[in-house]
Amino acid sequence: MPGSRFLRTVLSGLLAALPLLVLPLAPAGAQPAEEVPFVVSPDNVTLEMLRLAGIGPGDHLIDLGSGDGRIVIVAAQRFGATGLGVEIVPELVERSLRSAREAGVADRVAFRVQDLFATDLSPASVVTLYLLPEFNLQLRPRLLQLKPGTRVVSHDWDMGDWTPDRTTVVAVPDKKVGLEKSSRIHLWTVPARVEGLWCGTGLLQGSSLRLAQRYQVFEGTLLHRGRERPLQGRVEGATVRTVAGRYGELALTLAGDELRLASAEGVLALAKGTTFRRSTAASCASG
Numbered sequence: 001m002p003g004s005r006f007l008r009t010v011l012s013g014l015l016a017a018l019p020l021l022v023l024p025l026a027p028a029g030a031q032p033a034e035e036v037p038f039v040v041s042p043d044n045v046t047l048e049m050l051r052l053a054g055i056g057p058g059d060h061l062i063d064l065g066s067g068d069g070r071i072v073i074v075a076a077q078r079f080g081a082t083g084l085g086v087e088i089v090p091e092l093v094e095r096s097l098r099s100a101r102e103a104g105v106a107d108r109v110a111f112r113v114q115d116l117f118a119t120d121l122s123p124a125s126v127v128t129l130y131l132l133p134e135f136n137l138q139l140r141p142r143l144l145q146l147k148p149g150t151r152v153v154s155h156d157w158d159m160g161d162w163t164p165d166r167t168t169v170v171a172v173p174d175k176k177v178g179l180e181k182s183s184r185i186h187l188w189t190v191p192a193r194v195e196g197l198w199c200g201t202g203l204l205q206g207s208s209l210r211l212a213q214r215y216q217v218f219e220g221t222l223l224h225r226g227r228e229r230p231l232q233g234r235v236e237g238a239t240v241r242t243v244a245g246r247y248g249e250l251a252l253t254l255a256g257d258e259l260r261l262a263s264a265e266g267v268l269a270l271a272k273g274t275t276f277r278r279s280t281a282a283s284c285a286s287g
């Protein structure tokens with residue numbers, strides 16, 4: 001029975017609260033062995049997914065496994081976005097196209113009979129998912145390659161050790177799967193990849209910024225005139241932002257191969273007027 005695996009997964013996830021430890025993962029490069037059945041995100045969950053993504057008229061949403069098309073259609077109708085739904089069941093794609101015409105958004109949305117794993121995600125500024133844990137994990141490397149700032153929203157399932165930036169819970173009194181009468185909605189913002197060595201320019205010529213990154217969290221050191229100042233913080237899309245500490249705080253924005261100063265306070269204001277360039281050298285000219 002196609003839905004039984006989904007139901008078992010939901011039940012085991014809710015009971016154990018550790019679904020990723022009890023479910024086998026698909027081998028790298030392979031598609032998950034199990035199928036995801038058609039279960040809709042209820043209206044209040046759909047709205048919360050879009051609200052959490054902060055979706056608006058400038059956004060292009062891709063729903064992976066779009067079912068009856070509701071997420072893409074609501075994104076266009078209520079929030080002015082454009083969108084694409086990909087779905088392997090042709091009847092659901094036909095239904096989505098009909099609903100899009102009825103909702104008056106057929107010119108701003110598209111639906112394709114297509115395997116979600118064969119979908120080009122690069123045009124998306126928002127990706128939505130209501131799949132299974134192993135599907136999310138299989139997609140995770142590709143999601144992390146998307147443009148910094150792209151938002152990823154998943155109904156119920158997380159991304160393993162890529163912890164969400166936010167999670168909200170919505171009441172779903174008539175939920176058919178699982179024991180809880182609620183849905184979890186997780187949001188991630190794709191972080192820029194800033195790991196490595198960055199060399200100062202201008203007033204900070206010879207200074208260096210060395211960063212180690214794990215998803216959207218980083219720690220590192222600013223080396224200036226022989227003094228090391230430890231830094232830690234988060235990568236918020238294209239912006240690297242330190243937590244405020246005894247040396248003040250710093251925000252830098254990635255543009256190509258440069259980290260440009262967005263703001264600086266306290267001792268870290270010494271970085272004002274400077275830009276750091278990505279370097280593959282072992283160290284910057286002098287520290």
Ligand SMILES: C[S@@+](CC[C@H](N)C(=O)[O-])C[C@H]1O[C@@H](n2cnc3c(N)ncnc32)[C@H](O)[C@@H]1O
Binds near residue numbers: 039067070088114
């Ligand atoms: C749980 S439903 C979610 C539907 C919709 N996104 C929503 O939230 O209302 C998952 C959908 O993914 C589709 N699906 C499963 N595997 C797929 C694949 N490999 N490629 C495209 N669609 C797939 C299923 O047919 C199903 O309609």
